[in-house]
Amino acid sequence: MLRISAETPKAPKGARKGRGHDAPLSPLLRVPSGGRVDLGALHPGATPAGPTDKAAGVAATAQMAEQLASLQERLYAASTAGDRRRVLLVLQGMDTSGKGGTVKHVIGLFNPSGCRIKAFKAPTPEEQNHPFLWRIMKALPQPGEIGIFDRSHYEDVLIARVRDLVPRSQLGRRYAQINRFEKSLADDGVTVVKVFLHISYEEQRKRLLERLDNPDKHWKFNPGDIEERAAWPAYQQAYELALERCSTDAAPWYVVPSDRKWYRNWAISKLLLEHLEGIAPQYPAAGFDLAECRARLLKT
Amino acid sequence: MLRISAETPKAPKGARKGRGHDAPLSPLLRVPSGGRVDLGALHPGATPAGPTDKAAGVAATAQMAEQLASLQERLYAASTAGDRRRVLLVLQGMDTSGKGGTVKHVIGLFNPSGCRIKAFKAPTPEEQNHPFLWRIMKALPQPGEIGIFDRSHYEDVLIARVRDLVPRSQLGRRYAQINRFEKSLADDGVTVVKVFLHISYEEQRKRLLERLDNPDKHWKFNPGDIEERAAWPAYQQAYELALERCSTDAAPWYVVPSDRKWYRNWAISKLLLEHLEGIAPQYPAAGFDLAECRARLLKT
Numbered sequence: 130m131l132r133i134s135a136e137t138p139k140a141p142k143g144a145r146k147g148r149g150h151d152a153p154l155s156p157l158l159r160v161p162s163g164g165r166v167d168l169g170a171l172h173p174g175a176t177p178a179g180p181t182d183k184a185a186g187v188a189a190t191a192q193m194a195e196q197l198a199s200l201q202e203r204l205y206a207a208s209t210a211g212d213r214r215r216v217l218l219v220l221q222g223m224d225t226s227g228k229g230g231t232v233k234h235v236i237g238l239f240n241p242s243g244c245r246i247k248a249f250k251a252p253t254p255e256e257q258n259h260p261f262l263w264r265i266m267k268a269l270p271q272p273g274e275i276g277i278f279d280r281s282h283y284e285d286v287l288i289a290r291v292r293d294l295v296p297r298s299q300l301g302r303r304y305a306q307i308n309r310f311e312k313s314l315a316d317d318g319v320t321v322v323k324v325f326l327h328i329s330y331e332e333q334r335k336r337l338l339e340r341l342d343n344p345d346k347h348w349k350f351n352p353g354d355i356e357e358r359a360a361w362p363a364y365q366q367a368y369e370l371a372l373e374r375c376s377t378d379a380a381p382w383y384v385v386p387s388d389r390k391w392y393r394n395w396a397i398s399k400l401l402l403e404h405l406e407g408i409a410p411q412y413p414a415a416g417f418d419l420a421e422c423r424a425r426l427l428k429t
Numbered sequence: 430m431l432r433i434s435a436e437t438p439k440a441p442k443g444a445r446k447g448r449g450h451d452a453p454l455s456p457l458l459r460v461p462s463g464g465r466v467d468l469g470a471l472h473p474g475a476t477p478a479g480p481t482d483k484a485a486g487v488a489a490t491a492q493m494a495e496q497l498a499s500l501q502e503r504l505y506a507a508s509t510a511g512d513r514r515r516v517l518l519v520l521q522g523m524d525t526s527g528k529g530g531t532v533k534h535v536i537g538l539f540n541p542s543g544c545r546i547k548a549f550k551a552p553t554p555e556e557q558n559h560p561f562l563w564r565i566m567k568a569l570p571q572p573g574e575i576g577i578f579d580r581s582h583y584e585d586v587l588i589a590r591v592r593d594l595v596p597r598s599q600l601g602r603r604y605a606q607i608n609r610f611e612k613s614l615a616d617d618g619v620t621v622v623k624v625f626l627h628i629s630y631e632e633q634r635k636r637l638l639e640r641l642d643n644p645d646k647h648w649k650f651n652p653g654d655i656e657e658r659a660a661w662p663a664y665q666q667a668y669e670l671a672l673e674r675c676s677t678d679a680a681p682w683y684v685v686p687s688d689r690k691w692y693r694n695w696a697i698s699k700l701l702l703e704h705l706e707g708i709a710p711q712y713p714a715a716g717f718d719l720a721e722c723r724a725r726l727l728k729t
Contacts, residue, residue, distance in 0.1 A: 206648035232542050241536040241546060242529055242579065248542060279542065334729060341723050347715040348506035355725050415647040423641050425655050429634060 131160050131171065131384060154178050154399045158383040160376035166369045166384075173329040174388040179395055186391040193398045197238045200405040201275060203412055205243045208273025210413030213318035216404060217269065217276040218397075221283050222326030223364060224354050225336035227387050228279045231326065234394045235277060235401070245270045248279040261285040261303070262310050272318065275401075282307060283323075283371055290367045291360050304374040311380035320404050321380035324397060325368060326387040330361055431460050431471065431684060454478050454699045458683040460676035466669045466684075473629040474688040479695055486691035493698045497538045500705040501575060503712055505543045508573025510713030513618035516704060517569065517576040518697075521583050521671075522626030523664060524654050525636035527687050528579045531626065534694045535577060535701070545570045548579040561585040561603070562610050572618065575701075582607060583623075583671055590667045591660050604674040611680035620704050621680035624697060625672060626687040630661055 157178050160166055180186040204214065218235065220228045229248075236244055247268035256264045262282055270276030286303050289295050311321055328336075337354060340346040357364075376382040383400055387393040457478055460466055480486040504514065518535065520528045529548075536544055547568035556564045562582055570576030586603050589595050611621055628636075637654060640646040657664075676682040683700055687693040 202645075206645075209648050229540075229542055233540050236541040237537070240529075240533050241541055241544075242532050242548060244541075246541060334726060337726055338723070341719060341726065344715075345502075345506075345712055347719075348509050348713050350715070350717070350722070352717045352722055355722065355729065358726075358729055412645055413648050415644075415650070417650070417652045419641060419647075422650070422652055422655065423638070426634060426637055426641065426658075429655065429658055 131158075131164065131166060152178060153403055154396060155383070155403050158385060158396065158400070160372045160382040160384060162376055162378055162381070164373065164376070166372045168327065168365050168369055168384075171327060171384055171386065173327045173332065173386045175386045176389060176392045177386070179392050183389070183391045186389075186395045190391075190395045190398050193402050194238050197398065197402055197405065198240065200402070200408075200410065201239045201243055203410040204275075204405065204408065205240075205273040206412050207410045208271070210416070212410065212413075213272040214320070214408055214410065215270045215272050215274050215276065215318060216320045216322065216401070216408070217278065217314065218401065219278045219281045219283070219321065219323040220326060221281060221287070221324070221368075222387065223328060223333060223361070224357055225333050225340075226326035226328045227390060227393055228326060230390065231324075231393065231397055232277055232279050235275075235397060238398060238401075239275055243274055245274050245276045246279070247276070249281060249284060262306065265310075269314070270319070282310070283375075286371050287364065287367045290370070291363045304371070307375050308377055308379075311375070311377065315379035320408060322400055322404055323375075323380060323382045324400065325372060325382060325384050326393060327384050328387050332388045333358060333361075431458075431464060431466060452478060453703055454696060455683065455703050458685060458696065458700070460672045460682040460684060462676055462678055462681070464673065464676070466672045468627065468665050468669055468684075471627060471684055471686065473627045473632065473686045475686045476689060476692045477686065479692050483689070483691045486689075486695045490691075490695045490698050493702050494538050497698065497702055497705065498540065500702070500708075500710065501539045501543055503710040504575070504705065504708065505540075505573040506712050507710045508571070510716070512710065512713075513572040514620065514708055514710065515570045515572050515574050515576065515618060516620045516622065516701070516708070517578065517614065518701065519578045519581045519583070519621065519623040520626060521581060521587070521624070521668075522687065523628060523633060523661070524657060525633050525640075526626035526628045527690060527693055528626060530690065531624075531693065531697055532577050532579050535575075535697060538698060538701075539575055543574055545574050545576045546579070547576070549581060549584060562606065565610075569614070570619070582610070583675075586671050587664065587667045590670070591663045604671070607675050608677055608679075611675070611677065615679035620708060622700055622704055623675075623680060623682045624700065625668060625682060625684050626693060627684050628687050632688045633658060633661075 154177075176186075180189045204216070207214070220231055222228055232246055232248075236246065245268070249264070252261075252264065265282045268276070268278070286300060286307070290300055314321055337350070337358070340350040372382045372384070385393055385396045385400075454477075476486075480489045504516070507514065520531055522528055532546055532548075536546065545568070549564070552561075552564065565582045568576070568578070586600060586607070589603075590600055614621055637650070637658070640650040672682045672684070685693055685696045685700075
């Protein structure tokens with residue numbers, strides 16, 4: 130079972146100091162396949178394996194930027210020579226958990242021309258006439274791209290469960306449908322990185338109040354947000370189910386404690402870095418005669 | 430006729446010093462409706478009304494960032510209350526003129542979630558079976574968004590003309606079709622900002638050579654780029670025609686000298702700022718009972 134406690138675990142005796150945030154983060158935040166998830170036991174304010182404070186976190190994140198941009202360029206370059214690999218970052222979380230802020234942060238790390246962002250809202254009537262994965266397939270990243278989903282097909286087992294939008298039997302089948310779908314993506318070269326932005330009930334109230342207390346943020350507020358908040362326990366339970374049933378080897382879930390925005394940004398940057406390093410994309414060899422092209426160009 | 434000389438025009442006697450880049454840029458770079466365009470007379474290395482050098486240019490651009498982000502947020506916020514207004518930035522220019530770099534720069538100024546980027550490549554067989562504006566309409570920004578086109582429907586009067594891809598009579602009708610289409614966009618609340626990134630023949634050679642001389646950039650190079658370069662005069666002429674025939678009050682063309690990347694970025698930021706200020710979007714009033722929501726939220 131995944132555990133994230135409020136305390137940063139003490140380094141074992143004799144451990145090298147400063148090891149901290151160089152160690153792989155993915156295994157630490159990953160929901161084990163088939164494991165149980167108890168969100169109540171995962172502290173949203175924790176900073177597992179992270180830098181010690183905000184300033185260090187911001188600096189460590191900035192330090193990853195160059196590597197991330199370089200890996201993205203290689204990924205994109207490789208696609209021009211037929212490499213189909215790509216990344217899909219799926220962001221889920223309660224209202225105010227920072228999905229939009231994360232999109233903004235992530236895209237700032239990359240060349241936006243190689244990113245494909247999609248924010249999923251309530252399905253349109255046309256989308257409702259199709260299977261729930263239809264609109265998802267239309268928004269997938271192309272080879273070489275980094276796709277970012279702000280909400281996703283998981284809404285179809287989250288709000289759909291909490292609000293009883295579909296019969297329970299149909300809902301029950303969706304978890305397996307999602308797993309098969311994501312397996313197909315992985316088979317086709319998509320590295321799927323699913324992140325649950327975990328915030329606390331108290332942090333959500335604080336963030337909603339901020340929206341109410343700042344006239345420039347009123348447009349972000351919807352009275353319906355309070356009704357959704359009232360269903361907090363049902364949503365947490367729906368998330369636990371989704372994380373348990375759909376954290377597979379092909380497409381694992383990661384829980385990122387997100388009460389601290391600097392930690393959230395650092396952790397997501399690190400997860401992306403580790404996955405891109407895993408892909409290890411390479412610039413393709415030139416498919417043309419370099420010397421001949423050079424000579425021809427110099428004559429113009 | 431639009432004129433951009435190599436020299437920055439001298440300030441008239443008694444003019445306030447430092448006025449420079451606070452004056453509106455749009456009228457200076459705008460192609461007058463119905464005017465003649467002679468690209469050969471427009472210096473691609475010029476910096477009209479711009480900061481004096483690169484350092485000053487980068488600083489002046491950074492200074493606009495906060496205003497731009499704030500205007501974009503208002504634009505987006507207004508759309509949630511039914512305001513249909515939005516911006517469409519169309520980027521055209523020869524190979525290496527910096528379309529991709531401009532997209533990267535522009536998106537860095539805004540919240541990318543409110544931007545819709547589309548890079549148009551050679552039309553697919555499906556796209557070719559439709560009228561040339563079909564794929565353009567599918568990529569338009571939604572209300573509140575900033576759309577950015579890297580290439581556009583203008584390719585259909587540029588490469589289509591230079592490479593004789595369609596009969597001349599059909600080509601001739603396209604200018605009027607484009608004007609009608611863009612007028613409809615304007616009527617529907619789209620502020621269309623069309624920018625021609627104007628580089629010199631020498632600068633293009635330099636930038637292509639850089640791609641050849643850096644193994645990490647070989648993937649960006651295509652031997653076909655040299656053939657396209659051989660058609661430089663035909664392309665310049667095709668651009669002149671497009672700029673002359675399609676710079677309308679509803680959707681004017683701007684020529685941005687782009688041999689200096691810092692000037693290009695400054696000028697495009699300034700053009701966007703001026704157009705967004707023209708839109709003057711406002712945060713919508715709260716559509717709910719603030720006190721009641723606050724009280725209800727505090728009880729949770």
